[in-house]
Amino acid sequence: MDIFTRLDPTKTYTTPQLQLILGAWVLSGFVDPGTKVSTTNGHVAEDDYTKQSIYSLLYSLYRSVGIVEGDTGESYEFTFNTWGYAWPEAWGKCPILSSDPQRFGRIAYTGLYQFNEIQEYVKARNGRVHVIEMGCGTGAGAHHVCHNVLPDCTYEAVDMQNAAIETCRRKFVPGLRGRLVATHSDATKLSIPDGSADFVAVNETHVTEMVGVVTPEDERFFRTAYRLLKPGGFLTWGNAIPDVTWQPCFDFLKSIGMKQVEVRDVTKEAILARDLDAGRADAYVRHVLDKFPAFRVPVVGAKKRLEAKLAMENFYRNPGTNLYQNMVDRTDTYKVVLFQKPA
Numbered sequence: 001m002d003i004f005t006r007l008d009p010t011k012t013y014t015t016p017q018l019q020l021i022l023g024a025w026v027l028s029g030f031v032d033p034g035t036k037v038s039t040t041n042g043h044v045a046e047d048d049y050t051k052q053s054i055y056s057l058l059y060s061l062y063r064s065v066g067i068v069e070g071d072t073g074e075s076y077e078f079t080f081n082t083w084g085y086a087w088p089e090a091w092g093k094c095p096i097l098s099s100d101p102q103r104f105g106r107i108a109y110t111g112l113y114q115f116n117e118i119q120e121y122v123k124a125r126n127g128r129v130h131v132i133e134m135g136c137g138t139g140a141g142a143h144h145v146c147h148n149v150l151p152d153c154t155y156e157a158v159d160m161q162n163a164a165i166e167t168c169r170r171k172f173v174p175g176l177r178g179r180l181v182a183t184h185s186d187a188t189k190l191s192i193p194d195g196s197a198d199f200v201a202v203n204e205t206h207v208t209e210m211v212g213v214v215t216p217e218d219e220r221f222f223r224t225a226y227r228l229l230k231p232g233g234f235l236t237w238g239n240a241i242p243d244v245t246w247q248p249c250f251d252f253l254k255s256i257g258m259k260q261v262e263v264r265d266v267t268k269e270a271i272l273a274r275d276l277d278a279g280r281a282d283a284y285v286r287h288v289l290d291k292f293p294a295f296r297v298p299v300v301g302a303k304k305r306l307e308a309k310l311a312m313e314n315f316y317r318n319p320g321t322n323l324y325q326n327m328v329d330r331t332d333t334y335k336v337v338l339f340q341k342p343a
């Protein structure tokens with residue numbers, strides 16, 4: 001069983017199914033001693049995994065692990081699949097509680113709406129704006145925005161992973177009484193009518209990852225964002241991606257008619273967030289690994305446990321990992337950018 005490529009984004013795996021999947025992966029270590037995970041920094045090469053499989057596993061694991069205690073002592077369910085960043089000093093007082101274990105995710109979502117142009121647009125419409133999010137994960141950010149950032153908005157949250165959308169429907173949709181809709185779909189294949197959204201939000205969605213190029217999927221993604229926006233509406237997008245990929249993305253967005261409004265670099269704050277969040281991430285990885293007895297199988301269990309630990313820590317950009325180091329040397333930069341579809 002290759003957990004990096006074989007899992008299905010239309011499925012939510014139950015705990016017994018996860019026991020079997022991880023058991024089969026651990027036991028495969030007896031016949032295939034090779035590994036896809038760097039034992040120095042957790043790096044997994046692009047060709048060695050698919051996002052369909054990795055997120056399918058992660059969202060089912062988050063569901064299976066459930067509520068845990070965070071480093072601040074507050075209990076939480078892992079729902080922000082977000083690196084995020086520390087609140088930039090230049091933005092004034094941070095509106096997010098420092099006791100919240102998932103505060104950096106909340107900050108990232110709040111940051112999407114920190115632009116003056118967005119705030120004026122919202123004010124002019126008495127807060128009644130419609131957001132479509134492409135790549136919402138569990139909808140934790142959608143829920144945060146609906147409650148705390150745009151309290152009069154309506155919101156459609158879209159993700160390609162069914163397990164994530166099920167979490168959104170279980171945990172976030174009911175309390176918002178019709179304001180939040182969760183849609184399971186590849187965001188590039190949406191049948192939502194043209195011109196539906198005041199804002200298209202993109203928060204750390206796993207696109208635009210290829211070094212220096214805009215892939216055909218990225219092009220479809222941006223064309224969809226353009227199509228979904230009302231004239232005068234905004235694409236607000238934050239992520240840490242290869243630094244050399246930003247400009248080709250900006251050029252492509254301009255080529256399809258979008259206007260660049262502002263680009264903010266929060267890489268320094270993103271590194272700080274990873275430093276401050278390391279204890280929580282480490283503890284969460286331990287919770288996950290301790291839950292599955294397969295990692296206690298003699299001989300191969302400990303080896304596979306280490307591989308899983310390193311891969312997850314790298315995925316969370318923990319200090320010492322490849323993805324963390326990429327931000328330190330600015331191979332990857334975290335930016336929050338605003339584009340407008342001309343009126």
Ligand SMILES: C[S@@+](CC[C@H](N)C(=O)[O-])C[C@H]1O[C@@H](n2cnc3c(N)ncnc32)[C@H](O)[C@@H]1O
Nearest residue numbers: 080081082135136137159160186187203205206
């Ligand atoms: C790092 S997670 C971020 C999730 C969420 N935005 C958050 O910040 O918690 C990346 C997400 O992008 C989603 N994704 C990647 N490509 C997608 C696509 N083409 N359509 C819909 N979702 C996509 C993945 O399924 C995954 O949930």
